[in-house]
Amino acid sequence: MVSKSQRPADLAREHGLSAQAVRNYESDGVLPAAPRTASGYRVYTPDHAAALRAFLALIPAYGHGPARTIMRAVVRGDTDAALRAVDEGHALLLRDRETLDQVEIAIAVLGEITPQKRITLQIGELAHRLGVTPATLRTWERAGILTPQRDRSHQRIFAEDDIRDAQLAHLLRRGGYRLDHIATVTAQIRAAGGAGLLKDSVIAWRERLTARGRAMLTAAARVEDYLSRPPQVPSPRRP
Structure with missing residues (x-):
């Protein structure tokens, strides 16, 4: 499936982020590696946008560190590791309750x-x-x-x-x-x-505990949305 390519600024705009923040997230492994054009520009797709939504939803639910752990595992295809980290977050919430x-x-x-x-x-x-x-x-x-x-x-x-x-x-x-x-x-x-x-x-x-629990539900939906997307091939363009 071919999808329209996006620039870092296109992904960043939805969340009030900078384009550099999006590039940093990619370098950190919480977004899939973006292919490059012949001139070296990054090419993002709706898959990257879905991954960014998932990661940003994970932060209020689990905290920055666990959110990175979960999303890195999701991106590299290690679903078991991602779900184990999710389970640990739910167990921690239960202990807090x-x-x-x-x-x-x-x-x-x-x-x-x-x-x-x-x-x-x-x-x-x-x-x-x-x-x-x-x-x-x-x-x-x-x-x-x-x-x-x-x-x-x-x-x-x-x-x-x-x-x-x-x-x-x-x-x-x-x-x-x-x-x-x-x-x-x-x-x-x-x-x-x-x-x-x-x-x-x-x-x-x-x-606060109730808010964390609800944030976990939102994050689960965003991660599932990313995991269930069909593979997409970007149509490169120069920003």
């Missing part, structure tokens, strides 16, 4: 935790308060759940936020949650500056 679910549970659990006065505890004191062993607290620290400071004698000192995280970990562990999941939750709480601020960001967080 599970983490968000756990954060929402954690916020509810934190509502049951009595705020601590301005106190600090040593490891034995905190272990006694929770009814666990010091070894358990050290395990939680190694997992990234707890981040206590050290005093001059290198003894662990647990401040209010540390005590809160330990109480949360204790409750979530009793609920069957894994250490790596709990570590993710406590890291999110620390990064947000507390459960109250984290609660305010949960709605926006879920909206």
Whole structure:
């Protein structure tokens, strides 16, 4: 099938890109290699336009790095490698959804935790308060759940936020949650500056995950459109 040839600027215009960006994408392997005219000009076809649409749709769905991995595999005909990268992206989205679910549970659990006065505890004191062993607290620290400071004698000192995280970990562990999941939750709480601020960001967080999921659907349609196109032979012209 013969198709009308296109210039880099023709492909770029649809997406508000520069012609050089299109040439860079070709050099990067996310677009098929373009044949050249006798005078050295690149000749693009609707296949290249479909590949560019697919790649640009993959970016908001999977991120720049995975999008390059997926589209390079598609272009070189390694569909299995492309789909494996797609599967990894979906698995990551699922893990993010599970983490968000756990954060929402954690916020509810934190509502049951009595705020601590301005106190600090040593490891034995905190272990006694929770009814666990010091070894358990050290395990939680190694997992990234707890981040206590050290005093001059290198003894662990647990401040209010540390005590809160330990109480949360204790409750979530009793609920069957894994250490790596709990570590993710406590890291999110620390990064947000507390459960109250984290609660305010949960709605926006879920909206971002929904947007990623929908972007994946759009990207899948664009990639399928590229894969299902019949081979095209350009009719060379000088731009």
